[in-house]
Amino acid sequence: MKIPKTIEVICKAWNTAEKKLVEEVSKYSPGRGEECITDCFFVLLQKELEDASEKELVKTAFIEDLMEEYPDIPAKRIENFSQGLIAEALHSRYIEGSKTGGDFGLIISSPEVERSADRLHFSKIQNGLLCQAKLKRKKKWEELTETQEEILPKHLKYLAITLYRYEDAKFRRLRLGQWFSCKRSSVDKINNYLKNDFRRARLKNSSDVLKALAEQKLGTQDAEIIKDVIAPGGSRRFELRIWWKDKDEYFSEVINSAIREEVKISVERS
Numbered sequence: 678m679k680i681p682k683t684i685e686v687i688c689k690a691w692n693t694a695e696k697k698l699v700e701e702v703s704k705y706s707p708g709r710g711e712e713c714i715t716d717c718f719f720v721l722l723q724k725e726l727e728d729a730s731e732k733e734l735v736k737t738a739f740i741e742d743l744m745e746e747y748p749d750i751p752a753k754r755i756e757n758f759s760q761g762l763i764a765e766a767l768h769s770r771y772i773e774g775s776k777t778g779g780d781f782g783l784i785i786s787s788p789e790v791e792r793s794a795d796r797l798h799f800s801k802i803q804n805g806l807l808c809q810a811k812l813k814r815k816k817k818w819e820e821l822t823e824t825q826e827e828i829l830p831k832h833l834k835y836l837a838i839t840l841y842r843y844e845d846a847k848f849r850r851l852r853l854g855q856w857f858s859c860k861r862s863s864v865d866k867i868n869n870y871l872k873n874d875f876r877r878a879r880l881k882n883s884s885d886v887l888k889a890l891a892e893q894k895l896g897t898q899d900a901e902i903i904k905d906v907i908a909p910g911g912s913r914r915f916e917l918r919i920w921w922k923d924k925d926e927y928f929s930e931v932i933n934s935a936i937r938e939e940v941k942i943s944v945e946r947s
Contacts (some may be wrong), residue, residue, distance in 0.1 A: 678746050679791045679918075684891045687917060688884040690725035695853045695883065705808065707889055708848035710745035711812040711819075714841050715781060716768070718853070719915050723766040726917075730763035739788075747792065750882065758797070760896060761923070767916040769908075778828035780809040782907035782914035785890050801920065805907035806886075806896035807832050811871065818871040827866050832906060833859045835897040837886065838867070840875070856881045877882050887917075902910040 698718050701711055709717070729735055736759050743755045782805055809829070811819050818840075821829070829836060831872040836859040844850040857878055859867060870878045881889070889895035897903065908914040 679892060680742040680787060680852075681888075682738060682741045683764075683787070684888055686734050686738045687726070687891075687919070688887050690729050691883050691887060692830060692854070694718055694721040694725050697891070698849050699820060702851045703849045706733060706844075709851075711780070711810045711841055713911075714812070714851070714853075717811055719766050719768050720789045723768070724764055726764045730765070730922075735764045736760065737920075738834060743790070746790070747797070753817055755898060761918070761921045763922045764917065764919045767918055769912075769916075776807070777807060777906050777909065777912070778825045779830070779907070780810040780913065781808050782806070782903075782912060783808050783896075784892070784903065784914065784916040785887070786916055787917075787919040802898065804890050804896045804898050805835065805894050805903040806890055807907050809834045809836065809838045811838055811840055813840070813874075814859060815843075815846070816849065816886060817872070818842075820871055821868060822863065826868075828836075829859075829867075830864055831837050833864075834861060835860075835895075835902065835907070837895070842882075854883045856882060856883065856885075856886045860895070 694788075695718065697701065698714070698721055701717070702714075708934070739762050740759045743750070743759065744752060755828055784805045786802055786803045788802055789800045791800075792941075809825070810856075813819070838857040838859065840852075841857040842852045842855075844852055855875075856871065857880055870876075886895065886901060897907070897941045908916075
């Protein structure tokens with residue numbers, strides 16, 4: 678089941694965080710490096726997601742997604758088992774993962790909803806994207822390192838480059854929100870794009886990337902790749918988690934017996 682309205686809330690929070698970071702760099706901290714930009718961005722994103730969750734924007738959007746998918750289920754019941762749904766950005770910051778060639782991993786964890794008879798079953802699904810951040814100062818992009826050129830060819834199917842660029846000599850005008858998917862590319866093509874300022878490259882904005890990732894059109898669902906390549910121990914990784922507050926134990930479980938009474942579907946209506 679797709680949850681487009683819920684993902685749209687995440688996209689709005691992401692775009693707002695980008696705008697706030699651009700303002701911070703312009704006013705208070707020009708010239709930030711790529712690692713600082715990434716880390717500061719996700720701190721701001723977490724605040725935006727907390728705000729959206731407190732205002733119940735995430736829960737409300739999820740209710741709308743469920744009602745559209747299952748119009749025969751009474752709205753009150755859908756509202757009952759959507760209570761407590763939140764979105765958060767979980768940040769694990771360590772060191773750059775030389776084994777993967779990426780700067781950080783980006784994971785979206787969200788509910789997978791399935792229906793069988795008079796039950797709705799919720800389990801966690803994950804989709805991961807290996808991300809390489811590139812920063813442009815003045816006229817040149819940072820090039821791929823020899824290690825990256827050696828390692829990245831194995832991971833291009835689920836790799837994307839996020840572009841950070843300063844558009845002025847004083848490094849106050851930071852531009853974010855541009856991505857290049859490496860899914861159908863090669864290291865030679867990537868290097869050529871870096872040398873030519875990504876002219877003729879099909880760039881995506883952040884909302885496009887998030888929606889494609891959530892719909893499994895970008896990245897990978899392979900649990901082993903996510904564990905060993907995108908989010909291995911000791912790596913920098915960020916998880917956008919959409920789930921119920923304080924109910925981690927149900928991530929891969931069918932709703933427990935105490936909740937099942939809330940999700941029984943009436944079949945007695947004429």
